[in-house]
Amino acid sequence: MGLRLKFNLILATCFIVGLLASSFVFYEVSKQNALERLHSQIGVLRAQALAVRRYTSEEIRPLLSDMSDVQFLPQTVPSFSAQTAFANFRDHYSDFYYKEAVLNPTNPSDLATEWEKGLIDRLRDNTSLKEVVEIREADGGPQYTVAFPLAIKSEGCLNCHSTPDKAPASMVALYGEENGFGWQLNEIVGAQIFSVPLKVAEEQTWESLQFLVGAMSAIFLALLLIINMMLSRMVLTPVIKMAEIAEQVSMGDSSQPEYVHNGSDEIASMSQSFNRMRRSLDNAMKMLEG
Template sequence: MGLRLRFNLILATCYLLCLGLSVVLFYQISRREAMEQLQSQIDLLRAQALSVRRYTSEEIQPLLADQSSLQFLPQTIPSFSAQTAFRNFRDFYPQFFYKEAALNPTNPADLAKDWERDIINRLRADPQLDKDVSIRTTDTGAHYTVTYPLVIKSASCLECHSTPEKAPPSMVALYGPKNGFGWKLNETIGAQIISVPMSVAESRIWRNLALFVGASAIVFLFLMALLNVMLNRYVISPVMRMAKTAEAVSMGDASVPEFEYAGSDEIASLSRSFNRMRRSLDSAMSMLDK
């Protein structure tokens, strides 16, 4: 195997090994960053939903309390307004998702689905958990989903959610006496579920990875080409010329000119030694001839 081939093979193997390792590392770091970005989107959406909730209970509810006792107005309920506002938000971002799901909801539309029920039960089983993070694959691709427990922290909630007798009659008239009752203080009755699509983050990870591999390949190919040129110029070509001279000398051809290689590198020192050896050989030969 020639020197050049050996060098190239060793370098290419090293490059591929390093590339593989750094691609894995790069992917993991990019993915972690993408997750952090998705989590900050979720934080933003949650803050938005909580703001709508607060606006409803602080501004709307007191205004419409009298009217709601005659004819119940769901618009005065924070959960209703937060979810309705988010439905409007989805006109702009249809892949984003927000739901206040409950195991026993007042509004049947808020009933937890299978997977939602599993998460709520997990949060109920461990009240220390402040959220549940999962990645779900749906028809529209993977979604980053964070679920926050909805815990009854205030006794005022139980005015409407303990028994139909305690609840405002106008509310029972609208929603019926069956659902959304029997909730207890400090009980996790449901969860705030927020999902954001991962497609943008994922395609960004792959694009960055492709850029990284492409850029490193260009640098590697350039360095390989440079190394080959230098190897050829400073090592292979002088060694081949020296070999040719040595071959001619060994065949008894004394007419070949001295090997010339200027410089102060190892090849130059080798060529000087070679020429010295040749001169000694020549004089030894001429002494023999006498």
């Protein structure tokens, strides 16, 4: 096996091992970054939902509370407005999901599904948790899901969520006496659940990985080309030349010119030694002949 092949094989092996290791590290790091981006996206969505809730209870409810005595208006309920606003938001981002899922809800459409119950149970089992995160397989692909506890923190909530006789008659007339009652103070009754698709983040991670592999390969090929050219010029060509001359001289052909390699590197000093050795050999031969 020639020097060039050996050299290139070693370089290619080093490159492949390095590429595999760095791709793995890069993939893990960018996956983590992508998840963090999704997490902060959900943070923004939640802040918006909370802002709509607050707007409803501070701006809308005081205006319409009198009317609710006659006819209950769901529009005055923060949970209703936050979820309705989000439904409109989904016109633009249909893959995004938000629900105020509750185990015993006033509005049956807020009833927690099986997987939502799983998240709520985790929050109820450990009340110190601020959130639980889950990557969930959904129809459109995996979803990054975060659930935040919905706790009853103020007595005011119990006006409408403790017993039907305490709740406004117009509300009971609309929602019935069965659902959304019996909630306790400080109880975690459900969870604000947000999901965003993982697909986009995964695609971005793959794209960056492809770019990294492409860029590293291009740099490697360019380096390989330069190293090969230098190897030829600085090592292989002079060595081959000297070997040819040595071959001829060893066959008794003393007409070969001396090989001159200028410079101060190892090849130059080898060529000098080689020429000196050849001259000594020539002298010895002459002495023998004489």
